Amino acid sequence: MADPKKHASLFLHEDSLHEAVELLFFAYRDFTGVADALLAEHGFGRAHHRVLHFVAQSPGLSVSELLATLRITKQSLSRVLKQLVEQGYVTSKASGQDARRRELTLTDKGQDLQNRLAKAQQDLILSAYEQAEASSVDGFRKVMLGLIQEPLDRARFAAPAPQPRALRSKGSASVANRPLDRRR
Amino acid sequence: MADPKKHASLFLHEDSLHEAVELLFFAYRDFTGVADALLAEHGFGRAHHRVLHFVAQSPGLSVSELLATLRITKQSLSRVLKQLVEQGYVTSKASGQDARRRELTLTDKGQDLQNRLAKAQQDLILSAYEQAEASSVDGFRKVMLGLIQEPLDRARFAAPAPQPRALRSKGSASVANRPLDRRR
DNA sequence: TTTTTGGGTCAGCCATATTGACTTAATATT
DNA sequence: AATATTAAGTCAATATGGCTGACCCAAAAA
Numbered sequence: 097m098a099d100p101k102k103h104a105s106l107f108l109h110e111d112s113l114h115e116a117v118e119l120l121f122f123a124y125r126d127f128t129g130v131a132d133a134l135l136a137e138h139g140f141g142r143a144h145h146r147v148l149h150f151v152a153q154s155p156g157l158s159v160s161e162l163l164a165t166l167r168i169t170k171q172s173l174s175r176v177l178k179q180l181v182e183q184g185y186v187t188s189k190a191s192g193q194d195a196r197r198r199e200l201t202l203t204d205k206g207q208d209l210q211n212r213l214a215k216a217q218q219d220l221i222l223s224a225y226e227q228a229e230a231s232s233v234d235g236f237r238k239v240m241l242g243l244i245q246e247p248l249d250r251a252r253f254a255a256p257a258p259q260p261r262a263l264r265s266k267g268s269a270s271v272a273n274r275p276l277d278r279r280r
Numbered sequence: 281m282a283d284p285k286k287h288a289s290l291f292l293h294e295d296s297l298h299e300a301v302e303l304l305f306f307a308y309r310d311f312t313g314v315a316d317a318l319l320a321e322h323g324f325g326r327a328h329h330r331v332l333h334f335v336a337q338s339p340g341l342s343v344s345e346l347l348a349t350l351r352i353t354k355q356s357l358s359r360v361l362k363q364l365v366e367q368g369y370v371t372s373k374a375s376g377q378d379a380r381r382r383e384l385t386l387t388d389k390g391q392d393l394q395n396r397l398a399k400a401q402q403d404l405i406l407s408a409y410e411q412a413e414a415s416s417v418d419g420f421r422k423v424m425l426g427l428i429q430e431p432l433d434r435a436r437f438a439a440p441a442p443q444p445r446a447l448r449s450k451g452s453a454s455v456a457n458r459p460l461d462r463r464r
Numbered sequence: 465t466t467t468t469t470g471g472g473t474c475a476g477c478c479a480t481a482t483t484g485a486c487t488t489a490a491t492a493t494t
Numbered sequence: 495a496a497t498a499t500t501a502a503g504t505c506a507a508t509a510t511g512g513c514t515g516a517c518c519c520a521a522a523a524a
Contacts, residue, residue: 112417113402113409115437116424117333122434123427124308125351130429141479149301159502167309172481174503196490196501218297224426225297228419233296235412235419240300242408243307245314250306253299327511343471356512358472380470380521 130216138209143168143176148202148210151186156199158191165249185209314400322393327360332386332394335370340383342375349433369393 128142135145150165151157163173177200180186185206191197202210225233244250312326319329334349335341347357361384364370369390375381386394409417428434 112421113405114398115421116405117398117401118337118436119421119424119428120308120311121330121333122430122436123424124304126429127304127427143480146305149305153302160500168480169482170502171483171504175480178503190490194491194501198502214298214301217301220427220429221297221300224423227426228422231415232419232422235416236423237296237299237303238412238416239408239420240303240307242411243311243404244303245310245404246306252302252306325510344469352511353513354471355473355514359511362472374521378470378522382471 127217127220130220131213134209134213134216140179141176143172144180145213147173147176147180148185148206148213151200152202152207152210152214155201158197158199159188160197162200180206311401311404314404315397318393318397318400324363325360327356328364329397331357331360331364332369332390332397335384336386336391336394336398339385342381342383343372344381346384364390 188198191199372382
């Protein structure tokens with residue numbers, strides 16, 4: 097709205113706003129769908145998958161950090177987390193610094209399942225990337241980022257275009273290895 | 281995988297596969313979130329929203345068509361559909377051609393709610409479009425389309441680049457006005 | 465006439481979410 | 495040292511939105 101020229105060009109795509117609503121519905125339905133069969137084999141659901149994903153990404157994160165990311169209540173998390181811990185997919189050990197905090201990590205068994213779940217979804221994304229042009233990937237990324245409302249969640253994703261060399265470490269230190277935000 | 285050159289360029293973006301998984305999670309969470317407050321005011325949930333959306337898009341569609349799109353069972357749909365009909369958001373009348381079929385349409389009340397729900401989500405999408413470059417929208421669209429597994433659902437979206445003139449009618453006959461696929 | 469189809473319904477189950485209240489242990493504050 | 499706050503866990507009750515299985519009815523098709 098701020099830049100009238102920009103808005104004018106977007107006006108041409110007004111139908112595409114409606115279309116985008118459906119694209120999100122169908123794409124997300126199928127994106128989650130590819131992991132469901134695998135989860136069902138283990139008697140798990142999507143809630144378990146989300147826990148595995150975020151624990152895999154930030155090993156050692158605490159229960160309250162996980163709660164903030166998932167945006168569910170402690171009671172809701174406790175049920176699935178308890179199953180994952182009891183069945184040996186996740187370990188929960190008290191922190192050295194603060195013994196109240198429980199640091200969550202995946203066991204080998206948990207990592208193995210998470211790897212297979214991630215592969216199923218990443219294969220789908222790869223095939224979508226292959227069907228589009230290479231330039232589409234960056235556009236996809238920018239629009240998706242714009243859909244994320246919560247600034248803290250948006251901050252999880254490194255800036256794409258303007259990358260100060262100082263911030264790029266040698267390894268592929270993507271967002272995957274950065275600790276979650278610990279601010280209250 | 282078929283084209284090794286293409287794959288090589290995608291290889292550079294391997295981290296982006298992992299990133300895309302999270303983008304989908306957060307973007308979809310916030311995308312659905314903007315409609316939730318409005319739905320809650322009416323005592324409805326996302327299931328009601330989906331019915332309103334698809335009935336609005338294809339007025340007169342049948343129950344079985346809606347079931348196929350939503351991929352839920354008749355029993356699951358019946359609960360929410362019954363509420364929507366009883367509370368005067370949706371009408372269900374027997375078809376002239378085939379009296380077994382019930383043709384679903386929105387009442388003015390239903391259309392009004394659907395308009396407000398759509399606006400909330402479309403405002404979010406517009407703001408995401410504005411934050412990205414204009415070229416990003418097409419990339420977003422192509423990748424999202426590639427994520428849709430079901431060919432019938434993918435066919436809902438008109439081809440973007442190669443548009444045979446014969447298929448383009450005069451009005452803005454977007455996907456919104458095309459009847460749903462009636463194949464089994 | 466018989467079968468199939470579209471739609472509806474009853475009954476029960478499961479997964480995932482919610483709120484509210486409470487406990488425990490550890491850390492922080494005063 | 496006493497008190498408050500925090501992180502985590504738990505119990506109980508409730509809601510939503512899925513599911514299966516078993517039916518029924520009426521209309522259309524075979």
